[in-house]
């Protein structure tokens with residue numbers, strides 16, 4: 422066997438797991454360096470709510486959920502949601518599609534078992550995993566330095582250090598300064614897939630805190646997402662909000678506040694609602710609950726946001742039901758966000774994620790400045806990037 426090249430994978434989260442799983446052991450001596458005493462702690466955190474490993478929508482429409490458009494297309498098309506499910510099944514993790522169209526491990530399979538199956542498949546290739554190895558920078562001769570005092574000279578280095586939220590998992594974003602010091606363009610982390618602050622009236626929030634707004638659509642800057650949201654003391658969150666991160670954040674960046682418009686009755690057209698209101702002889706609240714079948718929380722929300730005159734104006738009310746403006750004031754704290762944007766500006770990497778200013782070093786996963794809604798899209802992207810880079814390196818060497 423000819424000499425194998427060495428690959429150091431720094432960080433042991435979702436993208437690293439995928440990369441290591443697909444690197445050819447006949448070509449490469451692979452070592453994962455992880456600061457924690459286990460791999461994939463954020464992967465396990467993701468498993469605490471519903472563990473959405475990917476989404477089942479056709480890949481042709483799935484790619485449109487990622488921003489910036491186009492950046493991840495090759496990775497996603499090269500290793501799509503079907504292939505991810507096939508691979509998971511092959512390593513002993515069958516999956517199913519839930520009613521939300523999200524993809525979960527078969528019932529009874531715990532997140533820790535998913536992680537263990539991937540780890541076993543990596544170890545079965547003879548790859549090495551070194552825990553309690555925190556990467557701290559480079560020596561004067563550009564070797565990788567670790568807090569374990571190891572100094573490593575690898576032929577290829579792939580950084581998989583994650584984004585800037587949920588520091589407790591080990592993904593604390595402290596890597597940014599090391600690359601910025603080398604003259605690379607690192608954008609500040611910004612919370613994504615997160616809650617947004619709303620100054621609810623106190624009498625409303627007392628009644629509404631923790632309540633879901635089901636079957637709604639939210640629009641922001643011309644983007645409309647159907648789904649649900651939850652009213653909280655802090656503001657508003659939920660899948661319909663998360664999917665509008667880019668649009669809400671862009672308003673916050675420009676105006677320090679943003680507007681989202683909630684359609685409380687997406688199943689009915691404006692004219693149908695107008696007709697039902699006009700034809701009813703009931704009082705307004707009864708029209709909403711009986712003729713329009715609006716849930717109590719939605720009626721409370723209308724009452725809280727509209728003036729009394731607006732609420733009682735039967736001609737204008739239909740428009741408010743279809744498009745209720747809510748002002749959002751800020752994103753929640755970075756550390757609480759499900760994901761982050763920012764990190765490496767995309768111009769810092771070539772189309773195989775190699776750092777332009779650091780040949781033979783690559784960065785994948787949430788270290789790069791892309792975004793997608795939660796619900797399987799984030800993990801799919803990390804797995805797809807890992808697969809794409811592994812395929813590229815396997816072919817190149």
Ligand SMILES: Cc1cc2nc3c(=O)[nH]c(=O)nc-3n(C[C@H](O)[C@H](O)[C@H](O)COP(=O)(O)OP(=O)(O)OC[C@H]3O[C@@H](n4cnc5c(N)ncnc54)[C@H](O)[C@@H]3O)c2cc1C
Nearest residue numbers: 432434435436456467473556583591592786787797799800
């Ligand atoms: C609450 C929550 C729920 C989520 N739910 C979902 C979901 O259901 N579906 C979905 O698609 N996505 C979900 N995500 C997002 C998903 O988990 C992440 O997008 C994904 O894990 C990112 O993978 P990554 O490889 O980029 O980095 P990470 O998984 O963050 O891994 C980075 C690794 O690098 C290690 N590291 C960091 N610094 C160093 C260092 N200096 N030296 C050595 N090691 C280091 C860290 O310890 C960590 O193990 C969720 C995230 C959160 C927080």
